Amino acid sequence: MAGRRVRRDGAYPPLLLAVCGAVALVTAVPLLFVVGYAVSVGWDEAWRLIVRPRVGELLVNTTELTLGCMLLCAVLGSAAAWLVHRTDLPGRKVWHVLLAAPLAVPAFVTSFGWVSVTGAVEGYGGALLIVTLAYYPLVYLPVAATLRGLDPALEETARSLGLGSWAVFARVVLPQLRPAVLGGALLVGLHLLAEFGALQMLRFPTFTTAIYDQYRSAYDAQAANMLAGVLVACCAVLLFAELRLRGRRRYARLGSGAARIAPPARLGLWSAPALLAVLGVVALALGVPLASLAHWLWVGASTAFPIETLLRTTGTALGLGVMAALVTTACALPVAWLAVRHRGRVASTLERSTYIGNSLPGIVVALALITVSIRFVQPAYQTTGLLLAAYMIMFLPRALVSVRAAIAQAQPVLDDVAHSLGAGTVATLRRVTLPLVAPGVAAGAALVFLAVVTELTATLLLSPTGTHTLATQFWSEVRDVDYGAAAPYAVLMVLISAPATYLLTATARRST
Known part of the structure; x- marks a missing residue:
């Protein structure tokens, strides 16, 4: 296909391959x-x-x-x-x-x-x-x-x-x-x-x-x-x-022309x-x-609306969400780039291996990281970095799907045109490639952010001592059968999640 540069196995950039291999290993x-x-x-x-x-x-x-x-x-x-x-x-x-x-x-x-x-x-x-x-x-x-x-x-x-x-x-x-x-x-x-x-x-x-x-x-x-x-x-x-x-x-429509919208059946x-x-x-x-x-x-x-605790847990949840979104998206970018711009068996294997964490329950991911950190990298135990690693493992596919689609739509021929006009690699990346893939990257980061803000199991097991999010503080109040105190944290989680759910239905509403 015009504008595509597909490289065979063995032609991968060494640094890119090493980064993707490290992500897949984690x-x-x-x-x-x-x-x-x-x-x-x-x-x-x-x-x-x-x-x-x-x-x-x-x-x-x-x-x-x-x-x-x-x-x-x-x-x-x-x-x-x-x-x-x-x-x-x-x-x-x-x-x-x-x-x-x-x-x-x-x-x-x-x-x-x-x-x-x-x-x-x-x-x-x-x-x-x-x-x-x-x-x-x-x-x-x-x-x-x-x-x-x-x-x-x-x-x-x-x-x-x-x-x-x-x-x-x-x-x-x-x-x-x-x-x-x-x-x-x-x-x-x-x-x-x-x-x-x-x-x-x-x-x-x-x-x-x-x-x-x-x-x-x-x-x-x-x-x-x-x-x-x-x-x-x-x-x-x-x-x-x-x-x-x-x-x-195969379920794809093979005929020419555009498909029509089916007339609604009458319920009577x-x-x-x-x-x-x-x-x-x-x-x-x-x-x-x-x-x-x-x-x-x-x-x-028991509802006292502890403003200070609400603000602190909300800030912690949002902060972890932003950090996890940045880390996970940063890990998704090289994998998606390798899969789209350097196709081959190695690229495909590395990309698919990153989906493993998404099919594993959060409690399994947390237990694995706890054991590995205690045995091999004990300073990482009960740190924010270990918690972010768990989020990355669990939610990388959410970012990868969006980032991969965005890179696939940014034709490599545009990079070639920029190079022919004298733009260097960094300038081409900043002025051509990044603006094209930015919407997909942002969408992937948003999906990770929302998942992290309401994540409970891994956060309960891996969060550093004294760190509480909306989900973990809600769980702490529920365990004490303090439903009134738990309600504000639940409401905040719903309010944070609602805009993304609304956007999921926006396109469908316009077409209905």
């Missing part, structure tokens, strides 16, 4: 730790720690909750997307924003909203309900985007061949939604395997809560590390299953039930947590 530390620890303890000891009744109970709980939540989210998210984007449901633009809005509320805040109102949600049934309400937007958004892009020509052809509405949906539309549904369900599963705060409040034990309890309460690092290995295996199984189910079918007498169903989902997923927060802000006997 992101692989948690996985290497889990594998290395399993090997070091020996097969007999590993088997003794794994084959226990407690591990079997945790495996059953984790599997039932993960599969149940993935299934419910797939059904709920797909049905909601269909009603909003393919029917004449009244107020579709408003419902689209409201259905995506639960993403602005961290799952542990949603759980807090329910638990502080009623204890009836504790256990499997309550956990399944609450995590489904917290995570269904991860399916809703990709399915909604796919539905907006489907060309109705295939559906019209199917109807002309005599198929009814349900047959057209099952045989034509649903197969085209499969990548979006499976991809969204995979995100739900990975988030749920990593979830700690919400399930701990709901008193539903899974591998993540057990690992935390083993490390914090029983101080049994050996058992915690082996449970972490089982949890990593669960993540691997989930990733492999999604890859197999996705298959290798079903308009009222559909509205009630959508309203019910929004009320349960968004209304209950926000109403609970408002209640505790208003009548909580």
